[in-house]
Amino acid sequence: MGLDFEKFAGTGLQKAKKMGAEQAELFVVKSRSLEVELKDGRIDEIKQSDSHGVGLRVIKGNRQGFSFSTDFRASALDKMVVQAMENSRYHDEDEDLYFPAGGQVYPQLNLYDPALKQHSLEDKMQLAQETAETAKKWHQQVSRIERSGYEEGEVAMWLANSNGILQHQAGTYCGLFCLALGEKNGEQQSGYGMDSSVSLAALSPTKAGNMAGKRAVQLLGAAPVNSGVMDLVLEPMIAAQILGIISACFSGEAVRKNKSFLADKVGQLVAGTEVTLIDDGCMAQHLASGSFDGEGTATQRTVLVENGMLKQYLYDCLSAKKAGTVSTGNGVRGSYKGTPHVGTTNYYLAAGRYSPEQLISSVEQGIYVTEILGAHTANPVSGDFSFGASGILIEHGALSRPVRGVTIAGNLQQLLQKIHGVGNDLTFYGSHGAPTVRIGQIAVSGI
Amino acid sequence: MQKKELKEILNAALSAGADFAEIFIEQKESTVISCEDSKIEKINTGIDYGMGIRVIAGESTSYVHSNDVSLNNGIQMAKLAGTVAQEYRSKATVQEFQMPGASQQPTVVQRPEQVAFDDKIALLKVADAEARALNEAIQQVSVSYSDVTQKVLIANSEGTCVEDERVRVRFACNSIARKADQIQTGFSSMGGTCGFELFEEKSAAQLGRESAKRAMTLLEAVPCPTGKMTVIIGSEAGGTMVHEACGHGLEGDLVQKGLSAYAGKLGQQVASEKITVVDDATIAGKYGSYAYDDEGNPGEKTVLIENGVLVQYMNDLQTARRTGAVCTGNGRRESYREKPLTRMSNTYIAPGNDSVEDMIASVEYGLYVKRMGGGQVNSLNGDYVFDVAEGYLIEHGQITKAVRGATLAGNGPESLRNVEMVGNDLGYAIGTCGKNGQSAPVADAQPTLKIHGLTVGGTGSSQ
Numbered sequence: 001m002g003l004d005f006e007k008f009a010g011t012g013l014q015k016a017k018k019m020g021a022e023q024a025e026l027f028v029v030k031s032r033s034l035e036v037e038l039k040d041g042r043i044d045e046i047k048q049s050d051s052h053g054v055g056l057r058v059i060k061g062n063r064q065g066f067s068f069s070t071d072f073r074a075s076a077l078d079k080m081v082v083q084a085m086e087n088s089r090y091h092d093e094d095e096d097l098y099f100p101a102g103g104q105v106y107p108q109l110n111l112y113d114p115a116l117k118q119h120s121l122e123d124k125m126q127l128a129q130e131t132a133e134t135a136k137k138w139h140q141q142v143s144r145i146e147r148s149g150y151e152e153g154e155v156a157m158w159l160a161n162s163n164g165i166l167q168h169q170a171g172t173y174c175g176l177f178c179l180a181l182g183e184k185n186g187e188q189q190s191g192y193g194m195d196s197s198v199s200l201a202a203l204s205p206t207k208a209g210n211m212a213g214k215r216a217v218q219l220l221g222a223a224p225v226n227s228g229v230m231d232l233v234l235e236p237m238i239a240a241q242i243l244g245i246i247s248a249c250f251s252g253e254a255v256r257k258n259k260s261f262l263a264d265k266v267g268q269l270v271a272g273t274e275v276t277l278i279d280d281g282c283m284a285q286h287l288a289s290g291s292f293d294g295e296g297t298a299t300q301r302t303v304l305v306e307n308g309m310l311k312q313y314l315y316d317c318l319s320a321k322k323a324g325t326v327s328t329g330n331g332v333r334g335s336y337k338g339t340p341h342v343g344t345t346n347y348y349l350a351a352g353r354y355s356p357e358q359l360i361s362s363v364e365q366g367i368y369v370t371e372i373l374g375a376h377t378a379n380p381v382s383g384d385f386s387f388g389a390s391g392i393l394i395e396h397g398a399l400s401r402p403v404r405g406v407t408i409a410g411n412l413q414q415l416l417q418k419i420h421g422v423g424n425d426l427t428f429y430g431s432h433g434a435p436t437v438r439i440g441q442i443a444v445s446g447i
Numbered sequence: 448m449q450k451k452e453l454k455e456i457l458n459a460a461l462s463a464g465a466d467f468a469e470i471f472i473e474q475k476e477s478t479v480i481s482c483e484d485s486k487i488e489k490i491n492t493g494i495d496y497g498m499g500i501r502v503i504a505g506e507s508t509s510y511v512h513s514n515d516v517s518l519n520n521g522i523q524m525a526k527l528a529g530t531v532a533q534e535y536r537s538k539a540t541v542q543e544f545q546m547p548g549a550s551q552q553p554t555v556v557q558r559p560e561q562v563a564f565d566d567k568i569a570l571l572k573v574a575d576a577e578a579r580a581l582n583e584a585i586q587q588v589s590v591s592y593s594d595v596t597q598k599v600l601i602a603n604s605e606g607t608c609v610e611d612e613r614v615r616v617r618f619a620c621n622s623i624a625r626k627a628d629q630i631q632t633g634f635s636s637m638g639g640t641c642g643f644e645l646f647e648e649k650s651a652a653q654l655g656r657e658s659a660k661r662a663m664t665l666l667e668a669v670p671c672p673t674g675k676m677t678v679i680i681g682s683e684a685g686g687t688m689v690h691e692a693c694g695h696g697l698e699g700d701l702v703q704k705g706l707s708a709y710a711g712k713l714g715q716q717v718a719s720e721k722i723t724v725v726d727d728a729t730i731a732g733k734y735g736s737y738a739y740d741d742e743g744n745p746g747e748k749t750v751l752i753e754n755g756v757l758v759q760y761m762n763d764l765q766t767a768r769r770t771g772a773v774c775t776g777n778g779r780r781e782s783y784r785e786k787p788l789t790r791m792s793n794t795y796i797a798p799g800n801d802s803v804e805d806m807i808a809s810v811e812y813g814l815y816v817k818r819m820g821g822g823q824v825n826s827l828n829g830d831y832v833f834d835v836a837e838g839y840l841i842e843h844g845q846i847t848k849a850v851r852g853a854t855l856a857g858n859g860p861e862s863l864r865n866v867e868m869v870g871n872d873l874g875y876a877i878g879t880c881g882k883n884g885q886s887a888p889v890a891d892a893q894p895t896l897k898i899h900g901l902t903v904g905g906t907g908s909s910q
Contacts, residue, residue: 039506046531047510049784051497068493070514083492090564092486146704181705181827190706190827224902227674257484258586258623261630337493374854377821377834381623382630382665386854386904388823388832405830407856407904409673445673445856445904 003028003072005168009160011074012056015081017162021058021065023099025161027294028054029336036121037149038128044147053336058084059099063091068337096321102164104298106291107282111171113199116152124150127176130205131212135180135193138213141220143183145212146190151175152200157290165296173287174200176208182216189222191215196430198285218370219390222402224446231366232408232439233359233394236427238369239434243277243349246412247432248380250279250304251330251342252319261383261413265310272419273308274352281329281345288347288431294333294340302328316342348433352422356436359421361397367444368392368399369408383412389444406446415439448472450544452518453602457541460502460525461604465532466539467503468525469603471741472516473783475595478559482571482590485579497783500524503765504532510786542606549738549745551729555614557643559594567592570618570646574655578622581659584666587623590655592616601743609743615734615888616645617877620655624662631668631851633661634820634836638877638888640736661818661837664849671838671853671905677813678855678901679806679841685876686891687819689796691831692859693717693724694891695882697751698777698789699766701826708829708860709757717757718863721799724752726761728776728792734877735792735889742778742787749775755863763789781885788882795892799869803895806868808844814853814903815839815846819876829859832904854904862898870895 009026016024030052037045055068058081065088067080132148152174160166175196182189193212195204234242249260262270271277281299283289293299295317303311315323316331319342332343360368373388386409393400421438453470460468474496481489498521499512509531511524559567571590578588594616602608617638624631635658639645680688695701696709703710709717718724728737728746737746742764751759760766763778766789779790807815815838822833835853839846875892 043507043509043531045508045510045786047512047786048527049512051512051514051784053514066489066491070496087490087492090480090487090490090568092488094486094488146706188705188827190825258625258630337495338491339489373825373830373856374821374823374832374834376823377832377854379632381632384852386832386834386852386906388830388854388856388904405856405858405902407673407832407854407902409852409854409904409906411852411906443673443904443906445902447675447902 005158006166008072009166012077013160013162015077016056016058019081019085021060021085023059023162025057025099025159026054027333027336028158029155031153031155033153035149035151036125036128037147038125038132039147041129055336056080056084057339058088059097060085060088062093062095062097063088064097065091066339096318098317098321099161099163100165100295100297100317100327106167106298109282109284109289109291111198111289113172115200116154116172116174119200127203127205131176131178131209134206134209135178135212138210139217141182141184141217142180142213144181146179146181148178159292159296161296167292167296169291171290172198174203176203176205178208178212180212180216182220184220187220189216189219196287198287202285215370218392219402219404222390222404224405225393225403225444226447227445229441230444231363232442233363233366233368234437234439235370236425236434236436237429238372239349239437240429240432241372241375243434244432245375245378245380246416247344247347250314252313252315252323253342255313256319256322259381262310266312268310269308270310271305271308271416274422275305275308275416275419276303276350277305278303278350279314279330279344279347283346286346286428288345293329293331295331297327297329297331299329299345314342314344316340346431348426348428349422349435349437351424351426351435354421354423356423356425359423359436359438360394360399362421362438363394364396366394367403368394378412385410385412406444409443409445418442448600450608453608454541455518456500456521456525457602457604459522460500460529461539461541463529463532464536465502465504465529466537467604469501469601469742471499471783472600473497473597475597475782477593477595479591479593480567480571482575485575487568487571495782499783500528501786502528502531504535504537507531508786512784539604541604544602544608545606546609547607547743547745550747551731552738555642558614559616559642560596562643570651574620574651577652577655578620578659581656582624582663584624584626585622585659585662586625589621591619599741601741603743607743609739611739613640613737614642615640616642618645618651618654620658622659622662624666626666629666631662631665633658633665635661636877638734639732640734641732664837665851668849668851670907671850671903672907673903673905675900676903677810677897677899678816678903679810679813680816680893680896680898682870682872682874682893682895684816684819685874686795686893687822687833687878689724689794689893690791690878690880690889690891691822691824691833692862693752694791694794695824695826696829696859697760699760699762700789702760703766703769706827708827712757715757716755717860718752718755719866720755721869722752722755722863722866723750723797724794725750725797726777726791726794730793733793733875733890737792740776740778741780744774744776744778746792747776761789761791763787779887781887785885788885790882790887791880791889793890793892795873796894796896798871798873798894801868801870803870803872806870806895806897807841807846809868809897810841810844813841815841824859831859832856850905852905856902856904862901865899866896867899868897
């Protein structure tokens with residue numbers, strides 16, 4: 001699709017105005033992707049795609065209208081405008097609706113790696129193969145590699161609105177993944193390993209392979225523990241997963257709609273004093289970075305919680321106006337097929353000062369949690385959670401035997417307060433990051 | 448696209464020497480309306496149109512998709528997908544097209560596009576108002592309506608050529624109740640492979656009230672006690688249990704990859720004799736029903752476990768071909784962007800002979816699960832958890848107080864062996880099943896079940 005976006009946007013915005021839109025916005029996404037999965041060194045699956053589309057938002061009489069299309073011809077554009085205007089009639093009025101103004105200062109970010117295009121498929125398969133070999137070598141109990149793979153994508157975005165915004169950005173991502181199986185005395189466990197980055201050179205088959213190998217064998221021979229209340233040490237991946245559920249509570253929209261347990265708590269201690277949570281849409285070389293958000297607002301670094309104290313919520317234009325503040329650049333938009341909503345970008349728990357070993361050694365009796373099951377069943381509104389958990393028992397400050405078949409339960413609101421001990425090993429898993437975390441006194445249900 | 452053009456694309460896909468080629472063209476028209484804060488906040492209507500081409504050469508699969516559905520692009524895509532067969536020299540050719548007969552065609556009584564937009568919006572407003580009217584503690588209500596009309600054209604080199612249309616309607620309501628520092632949510636949803644007749648069974652108002660009632664019940668609930676106990680799962684709870692505890696483990700792809708706790712157990716007793724498990728895409732109107740799956744095979748009724756004996760796995764074209772087993776019409780995909788996977792349709796445990804009253808009366812101390820939330824399974828070892836959305840304690844054979852924050856954790860094969868009683872009722876619930884990043888509409892059902900030795904997770908004291 002060769003697209004002169006400036007011209008396309010000019011025509012589209014003008015058409016919308018002519019049809020009666022007071023404000024209009026066009027959002028174009030063009031992407032391609034490649035994913036290859038190997039089994040025993042040969043291609044098991046290869047998947048390639050290209051996609052393009054455009055979304056149109058209009059505001060008329062305090063009502064928003066939206067439509068999308070994958071067709072860029074003038075006739076299709078006409079139809080889109082008609083549809084979006086028609087659509088707006090059925091929305092309820094909201095006088096706080098607006099699109100942001102031009103003239104913003106945008107962060108300068110380089111999120112595009114040309115190396116993706118320069119390297120051959122064979123080179124990329126080689127990385128996936130190295131990942132598999134690394135995982136296999138981790139331990140003799142790694143019985144086989146179910147699959148290993150490489151994936152990449154390129155996304156280009158354009159956004160223009162009738163208030164003077166005209167922005168473009170392009171980015172790349174790539175990743176390695178591996179599923180290893182471990183076996184001991186007829187019992188099997190699986191271990192998933194991954195690494196992802198904006199640039200090819202930063203991908204590490206060693207990191208992804210070791211992660212898969214380690215996870216495939218570390219739980220072999222696991223058994224439940226007795227029920228009780230105990231301390232937990234969460235692996236960075238688990239900490240990032242759980243903090244990810246809590247991220248919904250920072251949404252200014254959720255707060256306004258009574259859907260967040262963090263409502264009305266700015267300035268209060270909502271977490272252990274070692275907790276600093278950050279959302280940063282303009283981190284160099286990070287997957288959820290961009291110079292502008294899904295509405296064209298410049299991205300920024302926002303400290304949500306600092307030393308346990310709630311500082312700030314996240315906003316898009318609408319939720320910001322309703323709260324009497326300005327957008328934090330968190331109007332995220334996954335695709336041209338939808339409208340923006342408040343969401344996180346790169347969201348992480350800042351590194352603390354303890355090594356993971358120090359955190360483990362500080363626990364008399366507890367579990368080092370390496371896997372949770374059912375994370376999506378936690379309720380971010382009430383904060384109630386109950387996960388299936390596996391990991392390694394901690395006895396007298398040392399890791400002893402693997403554990404499975406237990407549940408850990410509590411309330412996320414209290415869990416934040418119970419974080420006592422934050423590791424120095426901040427690791428990102430996609431757009432969420434966390435270091436090892438120690439949590440005091442959680443209900444564990446076993447036998 | 449014309450048949451001649453489809454053949455041209457399939458020929459291009461086979462030209463490098465592949466065994467099998469397939470075209471999947473999809474046009475999905477959808478309307479999503481959401482109401483929150485008593486306001487219609489989002490209306491999203493649109494058409495997603497695209498094409499996916501799959502080529503198989505030996506054990507290698509190649510998939511290419513695009514939203515440019517033209518003959519020229521199709522041939523280019525086919526050639527790109529076909530390169531996977533470079534060192535593979537099959538002599539497969541494109542066979543004459545035939546449309547296999549389906550055992551059922553879904554009948555849509557009132558097509559969603561023929562319903563006025565104002566009428567759709569009125570449904571959301573009614574549900575919102577009814578939920579809020581139930582109690583002043585209800586502080587927020589989110590209602591969502593969606594309808595999807597998906598037209599697919601599937602053609603493969605083995606001669607299958609199928610055109611199919613699936614119409615689905617879904618309606619859901621989430622109420623939030625607050626009292627002091629307690630916030631609880633109550634969720635209720637319904638959906639079907641059908642049109643607006645969905646609202647005949649249960650009205651939007653009823654659904655709204657139901658979700659608000661659930662939120663209120665939880666507000667009064669006490670933290671759930673923890674530990675191993677006997678659990679009765681009511682039929683109203685739907686079938687998350689059968690879905691997680693055994694459904695995924697019976698999917699042919701996971702079985703063949705050695706990633707299922709049920710692999711290698713065909714013909715063996717894997718559950719209590721009282722347990723019969725069926726996957727059935729042919730039930731009229733259910734959320735997981737279809738006339739044809741996404742590979743163009745007729746949807747079927749398949750008995751998976753009969754009186755506790757594992758008799759059949761679910762299979763798609765590829766898993767059936769690999770083992771010489773029959774294809775059970777379980778090849779499904781989220782959209783043209785994905786290759787098909789072995790997936791469930793409507794999965795249920797068949798009703799038994801026990802009366803529900805007797806079942807509850809037989810429990811001295813345990814948990815009654817009235818409604819289940821989401822769940823997850825580690826299919827390799829069969830460990831699963833699921834969320835109890837509405838649960839009550841059973842004390843001395845009677846249902847007593849409501850509990851909140853409970854989870855059931857267990858092991859699929861073990862739980863099915865530990866089923867002591869099977870009720871003579873059957874209740875359905877709808878769900879969106881996730882697998883390898885693809886979601887699919889499904890329905891699950893079960894009779895009331897009594898299972899011993901399940902781990903109940905919660906924050907209350909242990910018993």
